[in-house]
Amino acid sequence: MSNPKPIIGVLALQGAVELHKAHIEACGAEYLAVKTPAHFAQVDAFILPGGESTTMLKLIERFNLWDSLAKEFSKKPVWGICAGSILMASKVISPAQKAFGLLPITIERNGYGRQLESCHVQILGYEVSFIRAPIITEISDDVEILSQYDNKPVWVQLGNKIASTFHPELNKQYPSPMHKYFVDLVRENA
Numbered sequence: 747m748s749n750p751k752p753i754i755g756v757l758a759l760q761g762a763v764e765l766h767k768a769h770i771e772a773c774g775a776e777y778l779a780v781k782t783p784a785h786f787a788q789v790d791a792f793i794l795p796g797g798e799s800t801t802m803l804k805l806i807e808r809f810n811l812w813d814s815l816a817k818e819f820s821k822k823p824v825w826g827i828c829a830g831s832i833l834m835a836s837k838v839i840s841p842a843q844k845a846f847g848l849l850p851i852t853i854e855r856n857g858y859g860r861q862l863e864s865c866h867v868q869i870l871g872y873e874v875s876f877i878r879a880p881i882i883t884e885i886s887d888d889v890e891i892l893s894q895y896d897n898k899p900v901w902v903q904l905g906n907k908i909a910s911t912f913h914p915e916l917n918k919q920y921p922s923p924m925h926k927y928f929v930d931l932v933r934e935n936a
């Protein structure tokens with residue numbers, strides 16, 4: 747049975763959280779900023795926002811959230827954006843760091859280096875931003891590539907887990923096609 751108004755929880759420890767609200771609401775879904783296990787249990791799906799993955803990891807450890815997040819992630823759709831995609835990977839390099847292993851991909855932090863600290867590009871005719879973005883350097887055969895940029899996968903999916911190395915939420919044309927894709931997936935998943 748599909749759920750017409752799913753609740754999308756955006757992990758609100760650090761990073762670009764609030765910017766997702768207008769996109770989620772434009773998809774006809776409900777936005778909730780989440781940071782406690784009680785919140786995590788309430789939502790139908792998660793967005794792990796962009797920001798700084800090391801800071802997010804520190805806060806997850808400090809507030810003892812790892813186990814409750816891992817449990818919820820195993821049951822529900824998750825979309826990780828930039829730093830969030832790093833948290834989802836099975837392997838993180840440069841440097842190595844802990845991650846939830848939700849997608850069989852290897853991801854290199856700050857992979858575009860300094861010359862490409864930030865840039866705007868069109869994906870599906872929609873302007874998105876790369877901000878000190880990681881690069882997906884290895885990808886398991888079962889992972890579907892939804893979009894590439896510069897010959898590299900930048901938006902990937904396996905089942906109900908999605909990662910994008912770019913930010914669509916800075917664009918004020920609501921909703922972004924990526925939010926629409928995710929909310930449709932959450933509706934189908936219900």
Ligand code: GLN
Nearest residue numbers: 796797798799828829877
């Ligand atoms: N460079 C950041 C990290 O490694 C990610 C940047 C972003 O989320 N825009 O966590």
